[in-house]
Amino acid sequence: MSNDSMSVRPLDTAVDTSIPxxxxxxxxxxxxxxxxxxxxGLGYTNHNHIPLFLLATLFGLFMAFNIGxxxxxxxxxxxxGAGTLSVKQALLVAAIFEVSGAIIAGGEVxxxxxxxxxxxxxxxxxxxxxxxxMMSALIAAAIWLLFATxxxxxxxxxxxxxxxxxxxxxxxxYILQGPETALKLVQWNKIGEIAISWVLSPVLGGLVAYGLxxxxxxxxxxxxxxxxxxxxAIKLEKKRYRQDYNAAFERLSDVQKISYTHALTRDMxxxxxxxxxxxxxxxxxxxxxxxxxxxxxxxxxxxALQVWVPLLAAxxxxxxxxxxxxxxxxxxNLGLSELQSYLIMAMIGAxxxxxxxxxxxxxxxxxxxxxxxxxxxxxxxxFTAAGFAFSHGSNDIANAIGPFAAILEVLRTGxxxxxxxxxxxxxxxxxxxxxxxxxxxxxxxxxxxxxxLTELHPASGFAAELSAAAVVMGASTLGLPVSSTHILIGxxxxxxxxxxxxxxxxxxxxxxxxxxxxxxAAALSAIAFYLLRSIFGAG
Numbered sequence: 001m002s003n004d005s006m007s008v009r010p011l012d013t014a015v016d017t018s019i020p021x022x023x024x025x026x027x028x029x030x031x032x033x034x035x036x037x038x039x040x041g042l043g044y045t046n047h048n049h050i051p052l053f054l055l056a057t058l059f060g061l062f063m064a065f066n067i068g069x070x071x072x073x074x075x076x077x078x079x080x081g082a083g084t085l086s087v088k089q090a091l092l093v094a095a096i097f098e099v100s101g102a103i104i105a106g107g108e109v110x111x112x113x114x115x116x117x118x119x120x121x122x123x124x125x126x127x128x129x130x131x132x133x134m135m136s137a138l139i140a141a142a143i144w145l146l147f148a149t150x151x152x153x154x155x156x157x158x159x160x161x162x163x164x165x166x167x168x169x170x171x172x173x174y175i176l177q178g179p180e181t182a183l184k185l186v187q188w189n190k191i192g193e194i195a196i197s198w199v200l201s202p203v204l205g206g207l208v209a210y211g212l213x214x215x216x217x218x219x220x221x222x223x224x225x226x227x228x229x230x231x232x233a234i235k236l237e238k239k240r241y242r243q244d245y246n247a248a249f250e251r252l253s254d255v256q257k258i259s260y261t262h263a264l265t266r267d268m269x270x271x272x273x274x275x276x277x278x279x280x281x282x283x284x285x286x287x288x289x290x291x292x293x294x295x296x297x298x299x300x301x302x303x304a305l306q307v308w309v310p311l312l313a314a315x316x317x318x319x320x321x322x323x324x325x326x327x328x329x330x331x332x333n334l335g336l337s338e339l340q341s342y343l344i345m346a347m348i349g350a351x352x353x354x355x356x357x358x359x360x361x362x363x364x365x366x367x368x369x370x371x372x373x374x375x376x377x378x379x380x381x382x383f384t385a386a387g388f389a390f391s392h393g394s395n396d397i398a399n400a401i402g403p404f405a406a407i408l409e410v411l412r413t414g415x416x417x418x419x420x421x422x423x424x425x426x427x428x429x430x431x432x433x434x435x436x437x438x439x440x441x442x443x444x445x446x447x448x449x450x451x452x453l454t455e456l457h458p459a460s461g462f463a464a465e466l467s468a469a470a471v472v473m474g475a476s477t478l479g480l481p482v483s484s485t486h487i488l489i490g491x492x493x494x495x496x497x498x499x500x501x502x503x504x505x506x507x508x509x510x511x512x513x514x515x516x517x518x519x520x521a522a523a524l525s526a527i528a529f530y531l532l533r534s535i536f537g538a539g
Contacts (some may be wrong), residue, residue, distance in 0.1 A: 022088075022439065030436045034061055037429040044423065045411040052131060052536060053411055059138040060404035064430040066145035067157050067400055068437025072098060073445035074154035074485055075392055076438075078492065079385045081450015082461030084378045090385075090446075091439055097386050099431035101393025102401075103424065117162045118169040118185045123176050130416040132532045133172060134403035137164035140525035141399070144517065152444035152452065153513040156483045159194060160521045161399045166191075167522030168529035175533075191518070193481035198514050201482040202490025204475065209467035209494030216312070216459055217498070223304040224369055230299050238292045245285050301369055305360045305376060313380050314353035316466045318345045320387035322473050327391050356380075377458035384465040392484075393431065401430050448510075449489070453503050454496030464491040486514060 038057055045053050076090040085093065120130075141160040148155045166186055173182030252260065260283065267286040281287045325334075325341045336344070356376070363372040405422045409415075450456060456464070468488040475482040489510065496502025 026436045026439050030061075030065075030433060033429045033432045037425055040425055041408070045408060048411050048414075049131075052135075052407075056131070056135050056138070056404060056407045056411075059135055059142065060400055060407075060430065061433045063138045063142040063145075063161075063404075064397070064400040064433035065437035066142045066149060066441070067396065068094075068098075068434035068439075069149045069441035070145045070154060070445055071157045071396055071485060072389070072392065072434060072438045073149070073442030074449055074488060075388050076385060076442075077154070077446045077449025078456055078461040078464050078488070079381055079450075080446050082378075082381060082456040082458045084381045084458050084461060085385070087439075087443065087446065091435065093382070093386055094389055094438055095435045097389035098393035098397075098434055099428070101390040102397040102427045102431045102434075104394070117166055117187055117190050119187060120169060120185065122185055123173055123181065125172065125416065126538070127410045127414060127416045128536075129172055129533070129538070131407050131410050132529050132536070133165065133168040134406050135532055136168035136525040136528035137161055137521075138400070138403050139528050140164040140167065140521050143524055144521045146441070148513055148517075149441050149445055151509070151513070152448040153510050154445050154449060154485055154489055155510075155513050155517050156485045157396060157399045159483065159514075159517045161403065162190075162194070163518030163521030164525035165403075166518070167525035170522070171526045171529045194483075194518065197481045197483050197486060198511070200480065201471075201475075201486035202493065202511075204471045204480075204482065205468055205487035205490030206494035206497065208471050209464050209491035210498050212467050213460055213463040213495050213498045216308075216463055219308045220304040220373070221459060224301075224373060227299055227301045227303075228369055231296060231301060234292060234296050234299075238289070238296075241288055241292065245288075302360065302364045302372070305363065305372060306357060309360060309376050309380075310353045310356040312462075312466075313356040313376075313383075314349040316380060316384055316462070316469075317352035318349040319466060319469045319473060320384055321345045321348045323387060323391045323469055326473065327394070327476065329394070374458055377462050381458050381462040381465060384462060384469065388465065388469065393434075396484075397427070397430060397434065400433075401426060404430070448506065449492060452506050453489070453492045454499065454501050456492070456495065460495045460499070464488065464495050467491040467494065 034057070038054065041053060041057065042050065072094055076085065076094060079085040080087055080090050120133075125133075138161075141157070141164040144160050144164075145155065145157060169185050170182045173185045249257065249260070263283040264285065267281045267283050270280055271286065271290075281290060322341075322345055325336065325344065359379075360372075360376060363375065401422055405426065406416065408423070408426070409417060409421065454460075465488070468484065468491045471487045471491070472482065472484050474480075475487075489507075493502050493507060
């Protein structure tokens with residue numbers, strides 16, 4: 001067994017006869033939920049500007065659909081690529097945790113402009129122009145995400161919507177007050193932070209993943225390989241010993257065979273009673289066999305799984321818990337102090353350590369060490385994937401729901417604001433679109449992350465996910481400008497560098513896509529804004 005042979009499995013490309021049924025199911029699910037939302041939304045907006053409402057709904061759902069196909073697919077790519085989850089299982093986990101995160105912790109209000117990237121207070125913006133800005137941002141970001149997704153490039157949805165809002169806002173500023181004022185609307189320091197994140201995010205993710213996976217390889221995978229090699233060598237020695245004995249026995253005379261057989265029979269009875277030591281036996285054969293078995297027993301095959309894996313699981317549990325407490329559940333205003341949050345993290349970490357330790361002991365002697373290792377890291381990876389999904393659903397769904405909620409607020413009240421109410425039915429509908437997008441168009445990004453950049457198995461996949469989560473939390477605490485998408489890709493590349501099989505040829509166009517995300521989305525949004533304002537009229 002090599003360090004990297006732990007059941008590496010390519011993505012399943014076989015034809016699945018159930019796929020057309022799933023396609024039909026998800027297509028109908030999205031259509032029905034969208035139809036119900038439109039029916040509800042018409043009343044919610046008092047039937048104001050019906051064409052704009054219908055078009056905005058289409059744009060918003062299309063954006064959520066593409067977030068699912070790119071961002072959510074990126075999050076689950078490591079789990080699918082490692083063979084821990086199938087695409088259908090990843091879809092189920094996403095459906096439960098992404099939608100739950102959006103509904104439970106997505107917040108009743110959301111910022112309408114992500115990251116404070118533009119300052120529209122410098123110009124007098126008519127509410128309908130504000131609607132056009134948000135609609136343009138949604139369709140532009142969605143189109144860019146669709147292009148990147150079809151290419152299999154994981155890009156930042158946050159950067160996409162930011163770039164799109166910049167594009168449409170600059171066009172409005174140019175129309176109202178000229179080019180100088182238009183450029184002043186943009187908070188260029190924020191753009192500079194985003195540019196820094198293009199380098200900082202993948203570098204941090206890569207370094208942490210490289211270090212963590214190196215530790216896993218050295219203390220767990222390499223130890224397991226060494227222990228398995230020793231066991232196999234001793235078993236081979238045992239086999240040869242038996243063969244040599246059989247040959248020697250055949251050379252004995254009949255009288256010697258009868259005499260030796262009596263000793264063998266007595267030793268067999270002693271062995272059946274259990275706990276036989278070499279000194280308790282008479283025959284050289286069974287003394288030698290007992291000595292060999294004793295050497296096998298002295299090899300603590302499961303030591304790494306019982307010592308290191310529970311510690312890693314506890315650390316991972318604490319990191320994921322911190323993501324939920326400080327990011328995923330922040331909109332719920334739980335009222336926990338920092339000390340209380342840290343105590344919750346410690347309790348969960350201790351509980352996970354104990355549960356993982358007990359689980360590792362139950363695996364002892366049940367069969368292959370490879371399979372035991374695969375099972376433990378698979379469970380740990382599913383846990384981290386679920387935590388990621390919940391946190392993602394509670395935060396990044398705002399990239400679609402934020403602009404759309406702003407549109408609803410204007411259509412309903414006739415005025416715009418920096419924050420907008422988010423109806424629960426909108427969260428549910430957009431959450432469904434998210435999952436449907438993962439099913440229909442997410443496979444290319446899953447393939448890129450799961451097997452295109454490097455080969456993954458549960459141990460390396462877990463290392464990538466945990467490293468990404470740790471960097472996201474650390475960067476958030478320190479106030480560093482990072483992107484979770486870029487961090488995870490960097491972490492996957494860190495695994496590839498550690499194994500010596502990173503695919504830099506694929507990484508280059510992905511990095512280029514990161515750089516052009518903001519200008520591409522801005523250009524598309526500028527065009528869309530101009531068209532919308534021309535068609536529906538100035539505010």
